[in-house]
Amino acid sequence: MALILVISIVLSFVIKTFFFKAFYIPSESMVPTLEENDRIFVNLMVPRNFALERGDVVVFKDTKGWLPPSSEGGQNWFQESLEFIGLLPDTSQQHLIKRLVGLPGDHVVCCDAQQRITVNGVALSEPYVNPAEIPRPVPFDVTVPAGKVWVMGDNRNHSSDSRYHNAQEPGNGFIDLGDVEGQAVVIAWPLNRLGALGNYPSTFSSVPSPK
Template sequence: MSQQPDQSPDGTPGSGEPRNHAAKTPKEKKRGFGAWVREVLTIVVIALVLSFLIKTFLFRAFYIPSGSMEETLEINDRIFVNLLVPQPIDLNRGDVVVFKDTKGWLPQTPEKASNPVREALTFVGLLPDESQQHLVKRVIGTEGDHVVCCDADGRITVNDQPLDEPYLYPGAAPSDVPFDVVVPEGKVWVMGDHRNASADSREHQYGEGNGFVDVEDIEGKAVVTAWPLNRVGGVSSYPEVFENVPEPSGGQ
């Protein structure tokens, strides 16, 4: 008995197996690779644009080079700063802020060698700004506040209300430098959490600006520590510390 050839479902002779599609030509392969490259480049461009917009209008990364804010912020921490503070979101006592050094608080440092790739990544916000022209401190007094060191118990007072400051570095006194100031309009009085290692408003109260920081020099409010991973978390303003501080009377 002779073997009948396999037939396809429509009755025509065939193998009974699905037919293979013709192999792609080199031209088709090249066109497919080009489309993949264009798709990847499009995604990269969109990511860079979004990163730039976020960095420009919402958040910006900064690097912590000193221990003046320990233990809230440690050396080499990378933080993200909310650029919507102080405008349009109000600045409050207790906020940890990054501000430009326009009063010469920092020593002059030699310029670092240019690195175009790093500068570009910093520009779009993918790397933290390691510029030595910024400082980070905690706002203790805002416009009109009467800030004094210290009361009989060694505490700082704001508008005659003593502060209990849980964010202070362990063992550090609220201040070993006396001061008695009223914060002018458009200024703030700032201090580091590690008071023994912070050259803040206290140290510069007899220099340019009398230790006050211009609100317009504030880049934003620190909201989160993003690096290293074992320190990821929010940066608290400790509103409970200042909740009983009365508004300035205007007559102090």
């Protein structure tokens, strides 16, 4: 019995380290795709072994100071141990989750005459954006540098994303590829929301490669 437990812990740690990792959603920035308190699994092989794509939902480290400092002491040692080996989702407030809209080299603009985001001159139809509210346009015109990505929340009026950090802040709203933990692929909890997370390839299929 003890051997089975040890093997289970080791397998869980290996899976969490190299393949999939659980995360907890603490905010409403990705509604309706993700609800507050959802638990998700993130594919760690993207972008480590497989390239990111426009439309991917990505989890990334907050190295640019978008979030306030985390408060220590929220968990006991047992919870921290289970989180470390992968048996509990990562509840760290120092990770964020958004949808990838611009890859390196992409020219991303808000907005055209119909208030649509454009990528490399092509207007996007974005079915994942929260239909409950008309997004307030936040004008920007950026070209994504090499090694960076541009991210936005699906709940546009309630997401402090690349648009709101596109000024004199560190990174100018861009996220380093090295800070991307992985691609969110599955909602695991609650069970009534169990399902895969898509990246809406039809939304970006007409977008040309950057010049």
